[in-house]
Amino acid sequence: MNENCLEGMLCPVCGNQEPFEISGSSWFLVFQDGVDEPSEVEWDDSSPCRCPACGHTATVGYFMSDA
Template sequence: MTIVRDAHGMLCPKCGQDDCIDVAALVHVRLTGSGSDADLSFDGSHEWDDDSRCCCGACGHGGTVSDFRKAAEQQMVRELVDLFGEKGRPDDFLDGHVHDAKFAEASQINNGGVEDQIAYLIAVEGFEAVRQMIEEDEQ
């Protein structure tokens, strides 16, 4: 089952929940005599972005989509740092995957340290792909 954190890269910065996040979105609706109906609209799309307001239905915390995305990224980075455990620093891991230009690029991000390198890998490859590479690494 896909969780919101993985599907949308968001979770509540306060309580960590990701299954009841509400986002204020621009929605097209058809006006009717009894109100409005989004399903009847010719353009039934909805739009939201990093500046859209967000609210956690579990704890009531509010912020922007960007705030909720940053919280999810921080949690994913912590999970991967923990997963690395005894395998060494990400640059050691990256050296073993230098054949991939994206990983070679990431190994150049030394100023910010371990967390920045992992955050970069998540952005380039996605959380699950990086987790799988770490788990399969037999250095």
């Protein structure tokens, strides 16, 4: 995984820098008896994002400290 995924992200409420819960989209390999690990996970600045430390919910862009 890209270790710089969260670079520049900061919770504006509590100051948490990681982790974050992000609702993005991804591709799955689906078999008759189950689903494989997701790959090619994608999100952007407009994806919903939640801080697990304080529960603050906004978009990824809102969590970007440089914005």
